[in-house]
Amino acid sequence: MRIHSFYLSYFLLIFSTSLSVDTFAQMFRVNTEHEDRDRHYLLYLPTGFTNQSSIDLVIGFHGYGGTASGLEREVTGNFNQFADKYNFIALYPQSVYFFDEDQYISTFNDTSASKSIESKPLICTKKAHKYPKFPSCKNPNRCSYQPCIDDLGFIKNIIEEVKAKYSIKNIYVFGNSTGGMFAQRFGCTYPELIKGIMNVIGMQALGFSCTPNKPVNFTIYGALEDTSISPVKSEAPDGYLYEPMKTISDRWVEKFGCTESREVRRRNKETFIESVNTGCQNDIIIKSILNIEGEHLWPESGYDESTGKSSWVAYGFCATELQSDLNIDLCRENARRDPWGTEYLVRHLLNID
Numbered sequence: 001m002r003i004h005s006f007y008l009s010y011f012l013l014i015f016s017t018s019l020s021v022d023t024f025a026q027m028f029r030v031n032t033e034h035e036d037r038d039r040h041y042l043l044y045l046p047t048g049f050t051n052q053s054s055i056d057l058v059i060g061f062h063g064y065g066g067t068a069s070g071l072e073r074e075v076t077g078n079f080n081q082f083a084d085k086y087n088f089i090a091l092y093p094q095s096v097y098f099f100d101e102d103q104y105i106s107t108f109n110d111t112s113a114s115k116s117i118e119s120k121p122l123i124c125t126k127k128a129h130k131y132p133k134f135p136s137c138k139n140p141n142r143c144s145y146q147p148c149i150d151d152l153g154f155i156k157n158i159i160e161e162v163k164a165k166y167s168i169k170n171i172y173v174f175g176n177s178t179g180g181m182f183a184q185r186f187g188c189t190y191p192e193l194i195k196g197i198m199n200v201i202g203m204q205a206l207g208f209s210c211t212p213n214k215p216v217n218f219t220i221y222g223a224l225e226d227t228s229i230s231p232v233k234s235e236a237p238d239g240y241l242y243e244p245m246k247t248i249s250d251r252w253v254e255k256f257g258c259t260e261s262r263e264v265r266r267r268n269k270e271t272f273i274e275s276v277n278t279g280c281q282n283d284i285i286i287k288s289i290l291n292i293e294g295e296h297l298w299p300e301s302g303y304d305e306s307t308g309k310s311s312w313v314a315y316g317f318c319a320t321e322l323q324s325d326l327n328i329d330l331c332r333e334n335a336r337r338d339p340w341g342t343e344y345l346v347r348h349l350l351n352i353d
Helices: 068-075 080-086 151-165 178-189 245-255 321-326 340-349
Strands: 003-012 024-034 037-049 055-061 088-093 097-100 103-106 168-176 196-200 217-223 260-267 271-278 286-291
Touching: 024 151, 024 321, 037 068, 037 080, 037 151, 055 068, 055 151, 055 178, 068 088, 068 321, 080 088, 080 340, 088 151, 151 168, 151 178, 168 178, 168 340, 178 196, 178 217, 196 340, 217 245, 217 340, 245 271, 245 286
Parallel strands: 055 088, 055 168, 168 196, 196 217, 217 286
Antiparallel strands: 003 024, 024 037, 037 088, 097 103, 260 271, 271 286
16 A cells, blocks of 8 residues: 555644744545545644654544544544543544445445355345445355455554554554444454554444454444444344354454453433453453433433434434545534533543542
């Protein structure tokens, strides 16, 4: 992979009498190539960043039909504010995409849903919904809905690029929906690169759930009222099959020999049951979080103050000016949304008490 264009699409300088001219916050787009394909990602450098000392890197993966900027702006409600608060670089890769007639299709390849026609096991029922097939797939089976490309290698190369430019200390990955599946897969494949993994509403495909060969901090989050990917039922309404959240978590706990477990019930606008497993190899922490009221969304982002109830909202199927070339709807400005849910997950990802 080589960088053929590096430019600032959006640039914000913050100066004050207490800050030097080298101290800034900025979000920009990096155009690059992988496997002879044009690819790109968004990078945010937090307020106060000077590249004079080591800093953590947090990588976020969008879900099916989403975008890098849609994840930052709408799904998480301006994730960059927490890069400022907790002092880390935030990176948002963009998956490959195509248009099926007028429908924008995008997702990362976590290797479970890009199988050929003869591959077993299948991850959907015979009556499952037929999703559009990516042009990169040759002879895909009926359950295939991901691109047939090396996204794992793409992210590994991005990390190498960023580490060559900045002094990176720890790397964390998270993802939303199918992006959560991919975050878990990446952490399983390259555990030596990763300090922590968070899979948000992305139960992995039945028969394809993974654990790494080295201990890594892991958090999985699901919502009980999720009608897209249930954390407790194997079959989704569209006919696709997933591992239940408890099964996924139990495999990690067993593999890394965790000896202590506690359950915490937390209430903000929605109710969360946290299962925290400690006493694991290398002192890692394995957590599962079940939102009792939430839908297929970031925590509390579907909560309606007027009704006191949560429901699904179409967040993240959009792009900001940084990705205007995608030719899809512009994202709404969510700066006024209560940031509690995002900070709640960030603190779990970084293991901040």
